Amino acid sequence: MTSYGQMPNIRGQMARAEKTSDRVKPRRASVKPAEPGAPAVGRKEISPEVAKGSVRIYGRYRGSQATKTEAERNLSFIIFYTCDSVDTELVRLHAIRRGLPVSFVDEIVQSGAITLGEVNELILPKRTLSRRRQAGTLTPDQSDKLARVARVVAKAEKTFGNKEKARRWLRRPTAPLNNEEPLKLLDTEAGARMVEDLLVRIDHGIAA
Template structure:
């Protein structure tokens, strides 16, 4: 299981989340409140997701542009962003670098039915499958 602090760092850390993240409860409260639009922008600026990937996994560009006027994401959009951030953090921890994690996330994988792990992050069940596979890889179990 990935530490909530690492997930928070992917979206810009405590300053962006609005609280010091010490537990999953802290993240849950921030998600319910709605993360700042800057959290999604931080993920884009870091290169962890491309605009097209953000479109598919978190929210469409047009919606993101509209949310900029409001300043915050909805709870549902925030939840999708945190789900993606958690899996990005897990992949980075498993593979030891942002670059290696990015390569793995974008390559079709037999263990996921030939799909790219990143493409499965748009649903909770898909994200769980990716998380299970990352756990297996991290423990040295053939994937």
């Protein structure tokens, strides 16, 4: 048997536990960015403040790996989806200038949006990609190419409302583009603008 002097102070423990629970604030459920290639309908865009914070964290990494991972997720959300606000476009610009993570190349390939062969043609050669893996980031020029391809793929998916239909269209010779495959025009910004203009026309029922 436990003597009176050895009995635990249950009342004191409960009081301390109650005070601790008062100090702990419940964690807010974060909205996880949808995977690249997922329908844009109904998604919730992250706030400009979170986006800008993610660029700062990633560009000058300090803190835990979990924090860096969350920053990369937010950057991924901006790069791989069509974000119409000025704030998110500025965040996209700053992220590109600092260099996007090489993991974003793997992400867009795994999503099925483009193949490694198309990465080789449109963004950077395979050998260069292997070297960039050691650095961990793409150069600003390579980042710009990746973001451009992602931007047009996202716009095509939004226009057609079906990612598979959009991806087939991007690889099919199209009369309004002089029978060029839209995807192959994404190696330049001028070509990307031509494809985007055509997508706008399709969205308004002007072109097929």
